[in-house]
Amino acid sequence: MKTKTIYLCSFLFILIFFSVVILTGSILYLPHQNNIGEPPDKLKAEKVLFPSKSGSNISGWFIPGKNNMGGILLLHGLKSNRLQMMKRAEFLNENGYSILMIDFQSHGESIGNGIIFGYLEALDAEAAFTFLENKLPNNHIGVIGVSLGGAAALLGQVAEKSKAIIIESVYPTIEEAIKNRLIMYLGKSGKYLSPLLILQIKYRLNIDINRLHPIERIKNIKGAVLVICGSVDRYTTLAESKHMFEQAKEPKQIWVVNGAAHVDFSCFDENHYKTKVLSFFKQYL
Numbered sequence: 001m002k003t004k005t006i007y008l009c010s011f012l013f014i015l016i017f018f019s020v021v022i023l024t025g026s027i028l029y030l031p032h033q034n035n036i037g038e039p040p041d042k043l044k045a046e047k048v049l050f051p052s053k054s055g056s057n058i059s060g061w062f063i064p065g066k067n068n069m070g071g072i073l074l075l076h077g078l079k080s081n082r083l084q085m086m087k088r089a090e091f092l093n094e095n096g097y098s099i100l101m102i103d104f105q106s107h108g109e110s111i112g113n114g115i116i117f118g119y120l121e122a123l124d125a126e127a128a129f130t131f132l133e134n135k136l137p138n139n140h141i142g143v144i145g146v147s148l149g150g151a152a153a154l155l156g157q158v159a160e161k162s163k164a165i166i167i168e169s170v171y172p173t174i175e176e177a178i179k180n181r182l183i184m185y186l187g188k189s190g191k192y193l194s195p196l197l198i199l200q201i202k203y204r205l206n207i208d209i210n211r212l213h214p215i216e217r218i219k220n221i222k223g224a225v226l227v228i229c230g231s232v233d234r235y236t237t238l239a240e241s242k243h244m245f246e247q248a249k250e251p252k253q254i255w256v257v258n259g260a261a262h263v264d265f266s267c268f269d270e271n272h273y274k275t276k277v278l279s280f281f282k283q284y285l
Helices: 002-029 082-094 121-135 148-155 174-204 238-247 270-284
Strands: 046-051 057-063 071-075 098-102 141-146 164-168 224-230 252-257
Touching: 046 121, 057 082, 057 121, 071 082, 071 121, 071 148, 082 098, 082 141, 082 270, 098 121, 121 141, 121 148, 141 148, 141 270, 148 164, 164 270, 224 238, 224 270, 238 252, 252 270
Parallel strands: 071 098, 071 141, 141 164, 164 224, 224 252
Antiparallel strands: 046 057, 057 098
16 A cells, blocks of 8 residues: 555656646747837837748837938847837937837737747847848948847847847857756756756757757857846856857957846946947947
8 A cells, every 4th residue: 555655646746747847848938929009209110010931920110210320120038028128229219220129929019829949039030130221221230139139139140140239148058048947946956857848849849959059159240249147147147148258259348237137237227238338339330
């Protein structure tokens, strides 16, 4: 009787364990769509919609700037939307830059069946970059990519095409990204779940994991790079961000935001953020 009880408890533990893994994976992939509405009057933005090879129609706002000042593509983070980039859009446009801010597939007002950690989102970023190039012929294009947005820029052709790019809190590899998040939520035991979630990405989404390694692509950037990271970020650790920076070619800069975790740096240290970003684009764009 005691042996049967042990077997039953072991079976239930294994069942619960794998159920948690599958449920966690499903939550990570879930779309995060919502109605954005009309752009604020002060932005003087026009609503845009264009197709992406991801299969989605990408929704966004284009804000014209001064002639020949160049354009900047703003790419939001995971389970967010273009509104996350509002502060950046405002001060950059005030300084003359044209702005394109979008919702990735499965985010905001852009349709999609699931979030793919930058794999499909890279195609959205490419479509947005091409849209902005067509809007601003003979102008240089810069990029700001936050977390997922930075990964999407790196995993496709956007980072390589841009004259200057800012990447904020971008994971080096999907393995590190998932492990860090599971440890945060589940403690040290989370690292044992990580390989199982990685397998879900490979087999449920039919994606080669090696194609989700932004650190392998940052070395291909020909323009200027600014890496921004938080000193106490547990999602993308300081060591990981510094490793990303080390792999980039010159010209490159890094700004470690003291006391910041995985947060919106434009809100955390607004004045310093504006100064850093404007100085970078003024120098390289």
